[in-house]
Amino acid sequence: MGERVFLVVGYHSAELLDIACVTSALQFANRIGAEPRYRAVLATPGKDDITCDSGLRLAADAGLERFNETIDTLVVSGGLGHEDAAASPLLVGHVRRLATLARRVASVCTGATVLAEAGLLTRRRATTHWRYAERLARRYPEVQVDPGPVYVRDGNVATSGGVTSALDLTLSFIEEDHGPALARAVAMGTVAYLQRPGEQAQLSIFLIPGITDDLMVRRLTEHIVSRLDQTLTTATLARLAGVSERHLSRLFLAAVGETPAQYVRRVRTESAAQLLSTPLPLTAVARRCGFGSTESLRQAFLDRYGMPPSRYRRNAPAGVEVGPKPI
Template identity: 75%
Template sequence: MRERVILVVGYDGAELIDIACVTSSLDIANRSGASPPYRVILASPGRRSITCDSGLRLQAEAALERFNSPLDTLLVSGGLGHEQAAASERLVGHVRRLATLARRVASVCTGSTVLAEAGLLTNRRATTHWMYAEQFARRYPDVRVDPEPIYVRDGNIATSGGVTSALDLTLAFIEEDHGAALARGVALGTVAYLQRPGGQAQLSMFVARHTTDDLLVRRITDHVVSHLDGDLGTGALARLGGVSERHLSRMFLNHVGQTPAQYVRRVRTEAAAQLLVSTELPLAAVARRCGLGSTETLRQAFLGRYAVPPSRYRLAHTPVR
């Protein structure tokens, strides 16, 4: 094999970051010694230039309908134009055809809509941008949608979550193709995390706490995240907010979808998960730092949240250094 051909499918309304994360990472891999090197080709219907979400225009290098050569990877970009792209029988038909020529098929963000429309995700586990996951699941009930992971692999098809998850997916591809050392070098070149596991949640509670407009709920959730090892019982949080426990619980259910106790346990568990994969702290220290108290409480929290004990989670998710 002289080169690995990566065909990136673009369309009007594609997200530039979805494309650039892939193309720039593969270019760095080439400059870092990838052998065989990657050859990245941006393709569109009719080889027309595409206007990205940001308004910038990109010139396609190939026409989808004229491409007939074997591919290493077929990758569909996401973006606000994904609905229109999925409605194009011409574009979807060529994605379906090109998938038969590719060793590996992937999508970034909402590009999964095009793959699903082409029937490539039927009876497969897949992800997409968390904001569109519920809509995606309703539209394609034959797809096993998991909105949480950064990316999902099911056979030779990979789907990734929102926008910059394209970088994580591309690093995984580089490691698969050329080994961990080269992938680490590319991650360093992009100043990326070395490297987020695919199963890590797209939307952790550290982001989710800011999705409510209720100022009291935001103040209390901010306090929770900042005081994980403190007293975060419902009574203490109600006193902090100057409301009754019943009123606080009602507000949390309305704005967060969980009781205060459920929210606190999830935040503490996710914080513990972050410490497990980013530090070498013993389990007891992780439990204390996150307010879970003991290793047994930590274990029970992980079994409930991730269905595995913390030691196994650390082993499975700690990136190779």
């Protein structure tokens, strides 16, 4: 088999990381033994150079209009220019045409808007950057938009969340093409702490406290993250805050979109996911994160990630043993 061509679609005000996460992971895979090798090609309208969000200019390898090679994977980048890109009949038309030449079709971040405009997401489940998910769903009601996952694969079409999720999606492609050992080596080589499964949430519990202005909720989330092995029932948290359970639930729903119980379960599961990159046995992971048993831990992983912790651990490169820390 010849080389695998990844055709990356760029345009003015594309996000540089959306492009670089894909191309850098592929080149790292080549360096450590991917066979057949990958060839990343940046294609733009007219083969014009593009200026990225960051202000850096990129030289195109090919023009969208003239590219007619067989494509392994077509990837549409996201960025602040995605609306203008989706409004361009030339760009959208050639994305639609090139998709017929590709084995796989994908988008990074807001590149999903271009795929939706091209009709490639119709009646498919898809994701995008969480900030733009509601807008995508309103504009394209025929697309089943899910703002939660890092990436979603529906048939031969894949969409990913914001920016660095491009690396997670590319790692999943490398694993599909060359097996988990090479994908794990690329993850370690690019210093990706964890090769995240697609169903992992874009918004980690380690970020939530920093994006809510509610001081009480912030203090409680910090308390939860730093005391996972303690009793964290809604009643316990309400007593700590000096409010009723009903009022506490209203505050959490408004601030983080979950009840206290749902938030605690998610914190415990995500923290356990971090610890699975260490040699700790499952019983110790479960105890440290506040699960009553390894079976409770297993059920939480099935509910959140669609896989048991043992499989999740196989996807995680070895790391340094750390415990949950306050934010």
